[in-house]
Amino acid sequence: MIFDMSNSEFENFFKxxxxxxxxxxxxYDFLCTLKNLFDxxxxxxxxxxxxxxxxxxxxxxxxxxxxxxxxxxxxLNGFPSKAYSVFKESMSIFEKKPLIIYQKSVTEQFEDRxxxxxxxxxLKLFRVTSVSDNRPYGRERVFHTPYNLRSKVSTSRYSIAxxxxxxxGTSLDLCCEEIHLNPxxxxxxxxxxxxxxxxxxxxxxxxxxxxxxxxxxxxNIETYDERDKRRIxxxxxxxxxxxxxxxxxxxxxxxxxxxxxxxxxxxxxEYIIPxxxxxxxxxxxxxxxxxxxxxxxxxxxxxxxxxxxxASEMGFNYVFPTSGKxxxxxxxxxxxxxxxxxxxxxxxxxxxxxxxxxEQYLRKKEDFDxxxx
Numbered sequence: 001m002i003f004d005m006s007n008s009e010f011e012n013f014f015k016x017x018x019x020x021x022x023x024x025x026x027x028y029d030f031l032c033t034l035k036n037l038f039d040x041x042x043x044x045x046x047x048x049x050x051x052x053x054x055x056x057x058x059x060x061x062x063x064x065x066x067x068x069x070x071x072x073x074x075x076l077n078g079f080p081s082k083a084y085s086v087f088k089e090s091m092s093i094f095e096k097k098p099l100i101i102y103q104k105s106v107t108e109q110f111e112d113r114x115x116x117x118x119x120x121x122x123l124k125l126f127r128v129t130s131v132s133d134n135r136p137y138g139r140e141r142v143f144h145t146p147y148n149l150r151s152k153v154s155t156s157r158y159s160i161a162x163x164x165x166x167x168x169g170t171s172l173d174l175c176c177e178e179i180h181l182n183p184x185x186x187x188x189x190x191x192x193x194x195x196x197x198x199x200x201x202x203x204x205x206x207x208x209x210x211x212x213x214x215x216x217x218x219x220n221i222e223t224y225d226e227r228d229k230r231r232i233x234x235x236x237x238x239x240x241x242x243x244x245x246x247x248x249x250x251x252x253x254x255x256x257x258x259x260x261x262x263x264x265x266x267x268x269x270e271y272i273i274p275x276x277x278x279x280x281x282x283x284x285x286x287x288x289x290x291x292x293x294x295x296x297x298x299x300x301x302x303x304x305x306x307x308x309x310x311a312s313e314m315g316f317n318y319v320f321p322t323s324g325k326x327x328x329x330x331x332x333x334x335x336x337x338x339x340x341x342x343x344x345x346x347x348x349x350x351x352x353x354x355x356x357x358x359e360q361y362l363r364k365k366e367d368f369d370x371x372x373x
Contacts, residue, residue, distance in 0.1 A: 002055055002057055005054040006054070007053070007243070009054075016044070020215055021214045022259050022304070023259065025259070027262060030072065030258070031072050031269075034068070034255060037254060038069060041065070054244045060093050061248055064094065064252070068090055071273070072273065074086060087280065088280060088283075097245045099213070100236060123195060125169065125194070126172050126192055126362065127166075127168050128175035128176055128179060128181060128189070128349065129142050130181055134187055134348055138345075139191065139369065142343065143333055144164045155268065157260075157274045158278045158301060159278055164322045165320065166319070166334075167317065167318070168317070168318045170316045172190060172355045172359040173355050177305065177311040177314060183355055186350070188350065190358060191362070192343065192344045193344075204336065204340045205296060206300070207299045208301070208302050211302065212232070212303050214312075215250070218237055218243070229315040230316060256303065257306050259308065277301070281301065284299055285298070285321070298337070303316070331372045341370070342368035343371075344367055
């Protein structure tokens with residue numbers, strides 16, 4: 001059944017705080033909690049008038065919710081391959097109506113319109129890495145964990161243990177919050193990254209899947225400040241096609257946005273769907289049309305932090321998977337990521353009195369270079 005919703009109904013629909021993201025839960029039964037959310041979400045459509053410009057297929061929403069729940073059930077029962085097979089089926093539904101996929105050709109640059117402090121609006125991202133001392137380190141130390149040290153890679157929201165990925169953030173305080181780092185007590189390095197978009201250096205086509213939209217974002221369009229750290233363009237939030245897609249994608253975004261209850265436990269049920277999504281992304285790399293080979297494409301995910309409610313408003317996280325291919329026998333780093341990103345030489349975070357000062361210093365750096373160049 002195709003349901004038509006007005007803009008006012010859409011906004012009233014998502015004023016319900018039970019749908020706000022990220023989600024705190026009791027840590028008892030993840031599958032039951034997820035099913036209850038999906039049931040509540042679907043039943044809300046029963047109370048709406050069928051008129052307006054926002055079109056959503058309720059049967060597809062119900063099917064997607066059912067498949068996501070089934071995937072979690074298979075995973076918890078010890079059948080990860082079945083879980084992925086079912087999850088893949090759910091993604092075929094979401095792909096019919098993409099939310100916002102930022103896709104750039106070889107030389108197009110991603111923009112950061114929040115960067116009001118600079119005339120350069122190309123996207124800049126940060127990465128912070130804990131170290132054990134304050135000796136000098138090269139750029140490699142701030143890049144993804146090298147393949148030969150994958151045994152040190154623990155489970156993360158969008159990557160399984162042993163699988164290196166490149167996690168980046170739009171602000172230093174967000175990066176520190178994600179890794180639970182106290183910049184005044186711990187040794188840490190920070191670098192600023194930018195995407196390499198010159199044709200002479202990179203032939204990579206980049207797509208970024210948007211999972212960084214909260215229901216709350218549609219309610220606060222008029223209250224945005226240009227200095228907000230987590231800002232989405234108003235024209236996107238007001239677009240009826242985006243709103244229709246969000247009604248379909250909400251179950252997936254919600255399933256990826258549960259705050260982890262037991263952060264020291266080796267397994268996190270909250271990570272099941274995000275990690276299945278990353279597996280799907282890895283399978284997609286190499287299968288995009290009009291691209292010669294896997295080394296010429298990169299797919300990432302943008303999402304709001306689920307480390308805490310506070311962290312979720314600090315900016316956006318980006319995660320890019322490694323390809324499994326090395327840059328060279330002597331450089332155990334992803335060949336796709338090394339040619340897709342430039343980064344500055346790292347600085348010691350503890351040398352700055354405030355993180356803001358460190359971030360400003362990094363934004364002014366111009367010594368960008370690639371790994372192994």
